[in-house]
Amino acid sequence: MTGASGTEPAQDRVSTGLPGLDQVLDGLRIGDNVVWRVSDLDDYRRFVAPFVAAAATTGRRIIYLRFGQHPPLVSGTDNIRVVSLDALGGFEAFTSQVWRLIEEHGRGAFYICDCLSDLLDAWATDTMVGNFFRVVCPFLFELDTVAWFALYPSRHSRTTLDRIRETTQVLVDVHRAGDDVQVQPIKVWRRQSPTMFLPHREEAGRFVPVTDSSDATRLQAAIEQHQVHSQPLLDYWDRLFMELAQTPDEPADAGGLTDICDRVLQVLVSRDPRMLALARQHLGRDELLTIRSRLVGSGYIGGKAAGMLIARSILLNCDPSLWQQCLEPHDSSYLGSDVYYAFLVHNGLWPAIMRQRCAEGYLTEAPALRAGILAGKFPAEYRAELERLLDHYGQYPILVRSSSLQEDGFGNAFAGKYDSVFLVNQGPPEQRLGALEDAIRQVYASTMSEDALVYRKQRGLDQREEPMALLLQRVNGRFHGQYYLPDAAGVGVSRNTFVWDRDMDPAAGMVRLVMGLGTRAVDRIEGDHACVMALDHPSRRPFRNEDESFRFSQHLVDVLDTAGAGLITLPLSRLGEAAADLPLDRLGEQDRAASSRARELGLPAPVWRLTFQPLIRQGAFVSRVRSLLATLEAAYQHPVDVEFTVHLSDSQGPTFNLVQCRPLATLGESAAAVMPDPLPASQLLFANQGHFMGGNINLQIDRIIRVNAEHYAQLTQPARYQVASLVGELVRQAPAGQRIMLIGPGRWGTSSPELGVPVRFADIAGIAALVEVAERSGEMVPDLSYGSHFFQDLVETGIAYVALFPQDRHCEYYPERLLQFASDIRQLPEHSDLLAPGVVEVYELESQPLSLSADVVSQQLACFVPPPATPD
Secondary structure, three states, X not given: OOOOOOOOOHHHEEOOOOHHHHHHHOOEEOOOEEEEEOOOHHHHHHHHHHHHHHHHHOOOOEEEEEOOOOOOOOOOEOOEEEEEOOHHHOHHHXXXXXXXXXXXXXXXXXXXXXXXXXXXXXXXXXXXXXHHHHHHHHHHHHOOOEEEEEEOHHHOOHHHXXXXXXXXXXXXXXXXXXXXEEEEEEEEOOOOOOOOOOOEEEEOOXXXXXXXXXXXXXXXXXXXXXXXXXXXXXXXXHHHHHHHHHOOOOHHHHHHHHHHHHHHHHHHOOOOHHHHHHHHHHOOHHHHHHHHHOEEOOOOOHHHHHHHHHHHHHHHHHOHHHHHHHEOOOOEEEEOHHHHHHHHHHOOOHHHHHHHHOHHXXXXXXXXXXXXXXXXXXXXXXXXXXXXXXXXXXXXXXXEEEEEOOOOEOOEOOOOOOOEEEEOOOOOHHHHHHHHHHHHHHHHHHHHOHHHHHHHHHOOOOOOOOOEEEEEEEOOOEEEOOEEEOOEEEEEEXXXXXXXXXXXXXXXXXXXXXXXXXXXXXXXXXXXXXXXEEOOOOOOOOOOOHHHHHXXXXXXXXXEEOOOOEEEEEEHHHHHHHOOOOOHHHHOEEOHHHHHHHHHOOOOOOOXXXXXXXXXXXXXXXXXXXXXHHHHHHHHOOOEEEEEEEEEEOOOEEEEEEEEEEEOOOOOOOOOOOOOOOOOHHHEEEEEEOOEEOOOEEEEEOEXXXXXXXXXXXXXXXXXXXXXXHHHHHHHOOOOOOOEEEEEEOEEOOOOHHHEEOOOHHHHOOOOEEEEEOEHHHOEOOOOOOOOHHHHHHHHOOOEEEEEOOOOOOEEEOHHHHHHHOOEEEEEOOOOOOOOOOOEEEEEOOOOOEEXXXXXXXXXXXXXXXXXXXXX
């Protein structure tokens, strides 16, 4: 700490309550944080009492922060406020509560704190105890307070002790050897005397320096003899895992092993009761010790890492004969959640975090905080561990993935809300380390993206702790010259609520499959298509003929260009020219007509179409994916959503690398839809056979916001973004509880305005239903991207999805009838430099709401004016 020099005025001096101790320390100063390192809490308590009494006589406000498991240090009185704090909520919640308390009491308050070492029982790592002190101590100093703390030095690592010493103004050791108790100041900021830092014996209220070196030596020898059998100065975290490793795995000790495993699970894997129950059943001592060996730092590994590890253990435990052969060993490492907080504290970002956590700063403070994170530096001890991690991976590509505490849990998928970053991991070690640090900063900064913050707020998570751990994975795949990619990748869901044929069983599950990196399986693919496969009828497609099947197949492939470009997208034809060893014959079919034309024109041939029919016909792929999904759903007792890569082996058939597993977001088993039979022809807005997602739908619609396709098609790209902004504003300004349906051309939420309306999902998350309409002869076509991040967003927020193809014989659509259904109609925008009125139409229906109904069994969907109720 630093401060002004010179002689302090008398009003800046504070008494310890013991004149003899005041003489040793030259008194206390306003702003002092005083840390007592003790072996017995009574040695702290005996100094607290006179300090509190002296402060009370001067009329000081005294706040006692009560969080320890030991008996109270003081009792509440008129000028002593006892504030009980719960550390079990985690570092951020506890530190934030203390921060707000200090803000509330402002300048000049005095503080007494329980023993900091008791926080270890809640946090399991003294790294965070040190970070708590590094956050709170400077804030107390700024507000002219005096605060007292205690800790047991034998329970903390040297790194933490050093950081506390560096941060505090006064540090005092209390040594005890039997009845011989001596006080030795270690640090007294900006004060000094010839004997200040010697041990001092208390004699009749005086503290007498031990000036005889013989006495000092004997005292030190007695202290060391007393401590000879104590634990070395290791982090509490390390001692916890040492205890786990040393606990026998024998029936006689089963209770002890269960207890230590449970303690580890609660500080390493999850706080969520349902995830903890799965972890207790499927992660044992060996698995936990393996996680520790691959962990950088300490703290939670986060939801994404926990889900992946639990799912792998479920498969290997439930059917080892299959999955020991077909499930590839994972090669993952983890950056613990404590590293995230240490990074924030190390870069002085905690005050900004506190401003951002306030309601008024929740969104406005985020951009500056994001910039601060991107400019931050890593503590030296973590940089060294990251270097060793890169040594392990060599020059294989790495995927740096978010794995926050709340991510991929029951009810909160956070699908696509936080960043994942591919690293080609090429070049000299210092270049690769720099790229890894940049990737980690990018993922950390994504916690401050507006999309993530709005998602958290909408789900009531904005005030809950959300530390960001990271999952670092060797990218599964092979080198094809300069390009690196897996043979195939996919998303699988164990419950298929987008069945397009009434013979299909939703319980059989579904897969979205692509060649190359799985980015094209989890995101809406602009201008391209993943293979959507119902696992009970894998060869059936929602297409009318082979030409349509080829047209709506995957034409672009995401790969890693290890020559420097990183993640890129290549046309399949170009990739095939550059990499002759691609397994195209096992993933696709030759388009004979296109191949013939290519030969005539002197172009490369044959032309391949990625239909994945050879993989399906081979048989093992479908049976193994069905087994994987069914096994995980049974263990989770809930539908699941997994991400995986596929390795095509000549000897073993397809093998899998499971990279993610989470509970599947579903709209629930709502009641079957009630639709009039026959549908009232003149009262029908639209009807469809299939092409909806989310299960049964029974909704009342009070307002429709429609983007007029004819007008929208004439707009420039900037004007289309203005339309998206206008739609978002209309949704945000709608009365609470109003059920809104959006209707628009092509794809809502697209990043390519030529394909639809480029709204942000955060702007439309309050709607009830989303309708995409194929317009302009197929140029703006809906994307039924079931299993994608977009779908997760829809289902988690309870939004029904419908795709309309008016040219299809199974679809009826009468937008002109909105004029007769609505009680009020607005043509927007009314005034705009870019847009003419009528691009956006708003139809008020509250006087006569429409019904949106869908039945997943019959695959019937309709939106209509409900008939009048029949009198009883």
